[in-house]
Amino acid sequence: MVLRELCRLRGASGDEGRVRDFVRIHSEKYADSVTVDRMGNLLAFKKGASSHKHVMLAAHMDEVGFIVVGINDNGLLSYEPVGAIDPRAVISKPVLVGDNEVPGVIGAKAIHLQTKAEFEKMLRHDDLYMDIGAQSKAEAEKLVEPGDYATFASDWREFGEGLVKSKALDDRVGVMALMSILENEYPCDITCAFTVQEEVGLRGAICAGYNVEADEAIALEGTTANDLGDVPDPLKVCRVGRGVAISFMDRTSIANRPLFQRLRDTAIAAGIPWQLKQFIAGGNDAGAIQLSRGGVPTAVLSVPCRNIHSASSVASFSDIEAQFSLVDRYLRRECK
Amino acid sequence: MKDTLLRLLNAYGAAGCEGNVTDVLASMVAPHCDEMRTDALGNLICIKKGAGRKVMVCAHMDHIGFVVTDADEKGFLRVGSVGGIRKSASINRRVVFENGVNGVLSNELDDFSADDRKMENLFIDIGAASRDEALSSVSIGDVAVYAPGAFELLNGVVAAPAMDDRAGCAVAVEALKALTDSANEVAFVFSAQEEVGLRGAKAAAYSIDPEIGISIDVTPSGDTPKGPKTAVKLGAGPCVKVRDSSLVCSPKVVRGLEAAAGRLGIAVQREVLTMGGNDAAAMQLTRAGVLAGTISIACRYVHSASEAVSLPDCERAAALLVEFLRNPLGE
Numbered sequence: 180m181v182l183r184e185l186c187r188l189r190g191a192s193g194d195e196g197r198v199r200d201f202v203r204i205h206s207e208k209y210a211d212s213v214t215v216d217r218m219g220n221l222l223a224f225k226k227g228a229s230s231h232k233h234v235m236l237a238a239h240m241d242e243v244g245f246i247v248v249g250i251n252d253n254g255l256l257s258y259e260p261v262g263a264i265d266p267r268a269v270i271s272k273p274v275l276v277g278d279n280e281v282p283g284v285i286g287a288k289a290i291h292l293q294t295k296a297e298f299e300k301m302l303r304h305d306d307l308y309m310d311i312g313a314q315s316k317a318e319a320e321k322l323v324e325p326g327d328y329a330t331f332a333s334d335w336r337e338f339g340e341g342l343v344k345s346k347a348l349d350d351r352v353g354v355m356a357l358m359s360i361l362e363n364e365y366p367c368d369i370t371c372a373f374t375v376q377e378e379v380g381l382r383g384a385i386c387a388g389y390n391v392e393a394d395e396a397i398a399l400e401g402t403t404a405n406d407l408g409d410v411p412d413p414l415k416v417c418r419v420g421r422g423v424a425i426s427f428m429d430r431t432s433i434a435n436r437p438l439f440q441r442l443r444d445t446a447i448a449a450g451i452p453w454q455l456k457q458f459i460a461g462g463n464d465a466g467a468i469q470l471s472r473g474g475v476p477t478a479v480l481s482v483p484c485r486n487i488h489s490a491s492s493v494a495s496f497s498d499i500e501a502q503f504s505l506v507d508r509y510l511r512r513e514c515k
Numbered sequence: 516m517k518d519t520l521l522r523l524l525n526a527y528g529a530a531g532c533e534g535n536v537t538d539v540l541a542s543m544v545a546p547h548c549d550e551m552r553t554d555a556l557g558n559l560i561c562i563k564k565g566a567g568r569k570v571m572v573c574a575h576m577d578h579i580g581f582v583v584t585d586a587d588e589k590g591f592l593r594v595g596s597v598g599g600i601r602k603s604a605s606i607n608r609r610v611v612f613e614n615g616v617n618g619v620l621s622n623e624l625d626d627f628s629a630d631d632r633k634m635e636n637l638f639i640d641i642g643a644a645s646r647d648e649a650l651s652s653v654s655i656g657d658v659a660v661y662a663p664g665a666f667e668l669l670n671g672v673v674a675a676p677a678m679d680d681r682a683g684c685a686v687a688v689e690a691l692k693a694l695t696d697s698a699n700e701v702a703f704v705f706s707a708q709e710e711v712g713l714r715g716a717k718a719a720a721y722s723i724d725p726e727i728g729i730s731i732d733v734t735p736s737g738d739t740p741k742g743p744k745t746a747v748k749l750g751a752g753p754c755v756k757v758r759d760s761s762l763v764c765s766p767k768v769v770r771g772l773e774a775a776a777g778r779l780g781i782a783v784q785r786e787v788l789t790m791g792g793n794d795a796a797a798m799q800l801t802r803a804g805v806l807a808g809t810i811s812i813a814c815r816y817v818h819s820a821s822e823a824v825s826l827p828d829c830e831r832a833a834a835l836l837v838e839f840l841r842n843p844l845g846e
Binding site for chain 2: 459
């Protein structure tokens with residue numbers, strides 16, 4: 180399964196090469212031109228059959244991860260998160276460090292040794308360390324160096340009714356959807372932009388939006404589903420299994436109203452399950468693309484993910500399918 | 516000025532939904548400009564052609580509001596913020612949607628603070644008795660704003676919601692109408708989405724590609740009891756911004772504005788703001804850089820339903836803008 184392969188690939192922000200290589204092999208089979216810009220975005224252009232409208236579709240290749248910032252005398256690694264990661268979600272999680280995939284575990288002081296005050300205080304990344312089993316600084320230095328990236332080491336696991344647990348579902352779901360889109364023929368010109376460094380500030384998309392210069396753009400994302408536990412309905416953001424989430428607004432963009440409505444109308448007409456993203460949270464590549472050059476109408480379609488930005492994000496295959504279907508139908512129906 | 520301002524204040528226009536303000540402005544300025552267009556972000560761009568310097572004037576149409584994220588079973592709407600909402604200025608206020616539906620913005624009482632930015636404990640009561648009834652009047656994604664309602668105080672002071680930045684729009688409109696003899700090419704941009712991050716101005720500045728960019732916006736006035744710590748006063752003339760958190764104004768533009776004020780013989784105040792930001796910052800960093808500055812209108816109670824400005828300040832700001840546009844850099 181392509182998504183499984185994509186999620187397995189390691190690609191923290193700034194280190195997207197493995198994902199890009201995978202996408203490039205596929206894109207070159209189907210696109211009319213494939214370029215990588217100076218920022219590292221892969222831009223796959225495919226000419227339309229009948230229309231000169233140019234639609235940009237964006238999904239980011241990078242995932243949240245870690246970067247080694249220091250090696251301590253006792254052989255433990257100090258690290259910083261790359262992208263937004265809740266420190267509570269990393270303790271005792273296995274990771275792979277550097278290009279050689281050195282196995283490690285993120286650790287905190289054992290509960291037996293914590294004072295009451297320490298136990299009640301929320302740990303920060305500064306309080307944690309990465310243990311690669313080295314006994315000394317010298318031993319650790321043979322295996323890793325500051326600047327090495329680390330990513331969650333987490334299995335792909337299908338469970339429940341059509342659910343999957345993996346790392347990096349945000350945004351390999353979008354990457355997979357765009358790879359599938361490239362296989363098809365559409366009336367309009369499309370550029371599938373596989374962007375870099377989204378998780379650290381939509382940086383790739385700033386350049387991709389400028390380089391593509393599209394008539395409109397749709398970002399395909401994985402987004403927060405806050406639908407577990409005792410959360411009041413208005414704060415659930417969106418819900419796993421209820422369909423692709425269409426955003427009217429988030430922290431970085433307000434959806435272009437006509438484009439938003441055309442997407443919603445397409446979902447309704449085609450019977451594709453959809454929901455609104457109901458909480459004003461998060462940001463994504465649309466925020467950067469809409470401001471490129473003289474402005475671009477943008478919208479965002481997301482797959483709801485529980486435990487997003489963790490080792491064990493959870494999504495539903497039906498939502499993943501709905502995201503692809505909506506983009507596919509939209510391009511066929513609206514872009515003649 | 517007063518009629519223009521009052522008409523603009525009455526138009527609904529939250530960030531991202533500026534269409535009504537665009538319509539009012541377009542009807543006001545169409546006879547006076549050579550070209551008019553809107554763009555992907557929702558900006559209204561009005562061009563007066565000329566062979567001289569290219570100048571962009573920018574005043575934002577949008578104001579802050581509350582976006583509906585859901586309705587509960589009892590029919591109360593849940594909201595998120597659109598722009599810099601101050602909760603303490605919003606509680607139990609009348610709000611209104613684009614389709615005319617009225618509501619009261621209120622708050623849960625338990626465990627509530629008006630000093631944080633949490634919007635989860637606010638709601639809008641539109642009188643609905645159920646979720647279905649609420650969502651048949653208002654849709655998720657619709658934005659409520661403080662209900663319009665301008666009123667006059669002594670000495671030509673007018674208070675209303677959305678004075679930030681319809682006051683700037685009114686100044687730009689009056690300047691556009693008065694500017695009949697300029698050799699310079701002037702693009703008057705009525706920008707969208709300023710309150711959510713100067714978004715409209717950024718795209719407009721790229722497409723216009725000006726040499727000089729000047730925004731017209733309100734700034735907090737420091738003349739109320741134990742008020743904001745700034746030297747700016749209401750009624751003491753338009754302000755020439757030196758800096759705020761988003762930009763250091765081009766000294767050439769600051770000097771150009773002060774020289775224009777000198778030629779007119781009107782008093783101006785220098786404004787140094789230790790917070791805030793405005794469209795000039797977006798213009799300044801466009802392409803290879805733009806000479807950017809701001810004419811500010813002193814305003815009491817910014818980001819509330821009673822934003823108060825002085826009409827004489829607005830009139831003099833329009834005169835200052837016209838004189839500046841004739842000869843921006845005092846050459």
